[in-house]
Amino acid sequence: MRIVVIGAGAIGRALVSVYAKDPSNSVYNLTRREGQFVGGEHQNNVHAMCIKDVADKLGESTLFVPSDESVRRLASEVAASGPLDRVIVATGMLHSNGITPEKSLKALSYESLSTVFMVNAFYPAMVAKHFIPLLAKHETSVFAALSARVGSIEDNHLGGWYAYRASKAALNMLLKTASIEARRANPNALVVGLHPGTVDSDLSQPFQSRVPKGKLFSAEFAAQQLQSVVESLGPEANGRVFAWDGRVVPY
Numbered sequence: 008m009r010i011v012v013i014g015a016g017a018i019g020r021a022l023v024s025v026y027a028k029d030p031s032n033s034v035y036n037l038t039r040r041e042g043q044f045v046g047g048e049h050q051n052n053v054h055a056m057c058i059k060d061v062a063d064k065l066g067e068s069t070l071f072v073p074s075d076e077s078v079r080r081l082a083s084e085v086a087a088s089g090p091l092d093r094v095i096v097a098t099g100m101l102h103s104n105g106i107t108p109e110k111s112l113k114a115l116s117y118e119s120l121s122t123v124f125m126v127n128a129f130y131p132a133m134v135a136k137h138f139i140p141l142l143a144k145h146e147t148s149v150f151a152a153l154s155a156r157v158g159s160i161e162d163n164h165l166g167g168w169y170a171y172r173a174s175k176a177a178l179n180m181l182l183k184t185a186s187i188e189a190r191r192a193n194p195n196a197l198v199v200g201l202h203p204g205t206v207d208s209d210l211s212q213p214f215q216s217r218v219p220k221g222k223l224f225s226a227e228f229a230a231q232q233l234q235s236v237v238e239s240l241g242p243e244a245n246g247r248v249f250a251w252d253g254r255v256v257p258y
């Protein structure tokens with residue numbers, strides 16, 4: 008299979024390793040980090056590609072989101088060697104320089120809302136724009152993006168984390184809408200969201216003390232679970248969000 012993983016964070020790197028274990032797979036890892044990840048012990052079938060380019064404004068900032076043109080160019084480079092079987096977007100932001108999840112309406116700002124939406128919803132949507140048309144048509148192919156259970160409107164019992172929750176709910180709607188369009192052009196294409204559980208990573212690090220014992224997954228465990236979920240999806244999965252244990256996360 009030909010697999011693309013966008014993002015070289017904890018879960019992205021672990022997904023690359025899990026898919027690269029099968030030597031017949033070719034895995035492309037697209038990241039903003041130059042030369043950071045070369046696939047660990049499975050280097051031969053992993054191709055790290057940098058999604059950063061000089062045309063991108065704010066190229067040195069941690070809040071830099073690749074431009075539409077950068078994503079398009081990388082997509083056409085990857086597509087040059089054939090259609091794609093799996094595309095998994097493993098990027099996302101909960102906190103960053105000056106941005107922390109809001110506990111109350113008082114903490115909302117245009118800046119943090121737009122940045123979090125840019126990273127969590129708009130960037131995956133641009134990836135979908137350029138990569139869904141590249142999905143293989145002869146058998147089941149999957150475009151998946153890492154969402155989060157807290158993006159479920161129905162499941163929101165605690166409140167807080169306005170920008171993160173709302174950006175993931177927006178991502179889910181973008182995926183659902185893309186799933187309908189993708190199916191028209193490619194009946195074998197599936198578009199889904201994935202919730203990895205609570206996973207040990209930079210993203211979750213400041214909030215890990217609240218996680219009950221035994222509920223903080225390693226990125227490796229989460230990636231194995233997500234691979235099992237992705238590889239077991241059937242046609243009825245299109246447009247849904249699935250948790251690490253295969254259960255549907257309500258919208």
Ligand SMILES: NC(=O)c1ccc[n+]([C@@H]2O[C@H](COP(=O)([O-])OP(=O)(O)OC[C@H]3O[C@@H](n4cnc5c(N)ncnc54)[C@H](OP(=O)(O)O)[C@@H]3O)[C@@H](O)[C@H]2O)c1
Binds near residue numbers: 016070154205210
């Ligand atoms: N960890 C958890 O407990 C947890 C729970 C639920 C959902 N998730 C979701 O899982 C996904 C992966 O999270 P993780 O735990 O692996 O986090 P992580 O280790 O912090 O990795 C974050 C990833 O997001 C990308 N990213 C960060 N800022 C960005 C920006 N400004 N523009 C573009 N990309 C940016 C990075 O891409 P580069 O490689 O290009 O730098 C990196 O791949 C996220 O969507 C997150 O919301 C995680």
